[in-house]
Amino acid sequence: MDARRKYNISFDVLDLKSFKRSAPNHGWAYIIFILKDGTTYPALHFHNGGSKALLKELENFIHIRRSPNDPRLFLVKDHDPEQLSQSINELSLFTDSSGAYVQKFIKSPYTTTLGGFSKVTNFLRDVLMTPEDHHNLVRPQAEVAEILQDDIPGMEISQLDEPGFEMITKTKLPPRPTVKREDPLSSQQWNSFFDNEGHINRVEELKDIIFRGGVDPSIRSEVWKFLLGFYDWDSCSRKRQEQRKRKVDEYFRMKLQWKTISAEQERRFTLLKERRGLIDKDVMRTDRTHKFFAGDKNPNLQVLYDILMTYCMYNFDLGYVQGMSDILSPILVVMENEVDAFWCFAGAMERVCHNFEMDQNGMKVQLSQIHKLMQVQDPELCAYLEAHDSGNFYFCFRWILIVFKREFHFHEIQRLWEVIWTDRPCTNFHLIISLAILESEKSTLLENRFGFTEILKHINDISLSIPLEETLRKAEGIFLQLRDFKKLPNSIKEILGLLPSSDLPASQSMENSMFMGSSLTSSSSSSHQEAGSKVDTPTLMAGGGASASRGLSHSGSGGDLTKAGGAACSTNVARSVGVSARYGGGARQANGSGGGNGGAAGGMDDTHKVFT
């Protein structure tokens, strides 16, 4: 976020809790330092080598061991100040050449980090001379150790669903299939889907491609118009022209509505005035480092502002809520056109408007759904989070509210969103993505014994360092595991839209049938019998609100979807129902082989002598 912070890494070496090294197959080495309070620094890159030397030297001051569960993760054993000062004396480090000593092993990483490192040098000196006790900031180890022993192996879940109906003991998911991601939809491919009149043939196949690889940036603005409901998937060119014309008129009609309110009038229209004030402030601090919005008096800021104000007129009940500018910004950058951006934004908002409702129920429901999913998918991590006051998953709040907008780089968020907008492979895939990210952080959270505040801080800090494609592969793998899990509780199926149509209200089954005739493309038929029988598995609901009626385990407020989602979300239902139904047909490249965490094998072979 703050560019300067990124390149200025300085910390007290006694605060170091652990660090993560780059995967051995990564082009160059990097190290991510994690402190006791959960602070996680951006990766420190070593383009010209030197990382091993640095760590080897660090090993003289701190005791490091490799995590048994994550070969990239290294844990710092708690310091013994006595021992430390002794080892320093032995080293007689602080002679007049001490600065050079530390500099020596840095060699030449990014030149920008050098400044930062000289501070580390200072810290090393200051701190090592006066060892300090920081233990009071960390949870008592005994407490955590107890929890770890108690809850982990084959834990029991009993309150997952309606008590008494589904008792699960020892959840064991099927092995995780390997999932392949493909190239983005190319301009050539895209054109080949249109017939002479501009109808799109084989819509489902098209969405499969988008799900599997995203969209080439050159055709993004066109494809997104379909994904976000600006154009209907079954429209022809002529109809689209008409649609567009209507939308242009309608946009300017709504824009005029607020534009023509005089200052005099606004004085008696507090609500509008307040919203204007909020939008004003937030426009000035949305993606200002992106070149599209950079610089004072950038005209695109005015467009951002106008669209948000017009949206207040389009959906006055919802109004403007912080976070909306984050949703709009990437869309405007792609569309480069006020009207198109507005309608695509309105389409994107339809999917997430329940996040912004006054009672925040949509958010609470989704956070509790992550909890429910994790109870099945990773009971160990789930138990750990619960035992550390994090079972409410508040630390995922930003992820969910703005669909990971602040967690990924700009080009990545465009890719992620277009994948999510295909509504594949299931309803609420974004929740599974959350599970995938948390799984990648599991060793860091558990082995550092992070408590509530450290978890929150760490999750905030990994923003912009989450590998997108790897996360998507992992998330799809998790979905396939859940889908093929024979004892998957109905409450989970409901969240993922995997309940058979007989369990759905009649009206929704009707909608599903519209999509069922669509052709199946994949022949890589899976070994899972169940998968085949799920060809016409429809989803229950759209837009993340599914299964809300079950209520929340933590907030205590009853989760009522109709209230949370609101009428504005209703069109979503048809859209997402069809698509995920199709996915069940087995359009995936899964090959059923287990594992799935490739690349984990170490580049360092000796666990005892870590840096050799």
Add this chain to the structure above:
Amino acid sequence: MSGRSKLLKVVLLGDGGVGKSSLMNRFVSNKFDAQSYHTIGVEFLNKEVTVNGENFTMQIWDTAGQERFKSLRTPFYRGADICMLTFAVNDRKSFENLPMWKREFLYYADIQEGAPFPFIIVGNKCDVPNREIGEEVAQSWCSRNGSAPYFETSAKDATNVELAFISAVSRMREMEDQLDLKPVQTNSVDLSKKQKPLNSGCCS
């Protein structure tokens, strides 16, 4: 430095856009970025300070200011040691909302009504020319609200930011000391003291 440092939880509250995150970042990293994002959810930063020879780790919590996110913000008030109520001197509304923020904090931090609590009032953006709230107006509100210390700050040019945070710690210690000086409430009755008439329902 000597001895272990005590962890102090500081909660920053105030309307959206008054500069809560900027104050925190100025204090902790001595940086200012006019174009930084508005906060979504909660964030916090730690800062080691020494006040009157005592070491503290200030854990500063920064939350999203919009009313809408109240239910996801308030759980973080519990256990707070200090509350900084923030407004922008060029934003009348943000000043008028101070009582609301104070109420919200007291309620969710579970602090007894009327119990002394170290509030600090911060009028940020004192560098901007078009003020809507004068210093005297703000001061008078503070004196009517438990004589909370008032600071006019600018996260942008670093005016008084450190002073405000450090004074918050002193304020907290002062209030603690005052509590310690007060006789510990026990079951014994001080006969030398004039007993205040008790308003008990049955014998008045």
